[in-house]
Amino acid sequence: MRKRNKTIAIRCTEDEYNRMHRRAREHGMKLSDFVLRTALGKKIIIAEGLQDVVRQQRAIGNNLNQLTRLANQGEINVIDLKAMIKEYSAVTDMISEVLREVR
The missing domain is CATH 1.10.1220 (Arc Repressor Mutant)
Known part of the structure; x- marks a missing residue:
């Protein structure tokens, strides 16, 4: 630090x-x-409400991780989960970039 x-x-x-x-x-x-x-x-940059978006994004990420685990175990069939994870990661990267600029 x-x-x-x-x-x-x-x-x-x-x-x-x-x-x-x-x-x-x-x-x-x-x-x-x-x-x-x-x-x-x-x-x-004033990013009002961004923390709420980040919190929701994390919750979505947790859900995606659970779906991925279940799909890998063969318990559910998920169509195009890799594409969904890729899009989620792209959005997360954009949010992270904004946060880095703000800090």
Whole structure:
């Protein structure tokens, strides 16, 4: 885990400070995190409700794993389960990419 142990002091006007603070609040971030991400050129994405989608995606993944196990045991016949898993993985990868950009 990275430890942020360096401090940078900058000077700005009252208006600039207020604008940065307002934008950080709008993004649900602390001012230092907002300034750091902006300075490093990272995208700041508001992904409201994404955690719920990820939770549901995990539940679907668990169900797919159970179906896969049952199909491999010959207890059920599932048509095109490999394609379904591939699509699920693609969606999961997209969600993961968005989360990496947000963090």
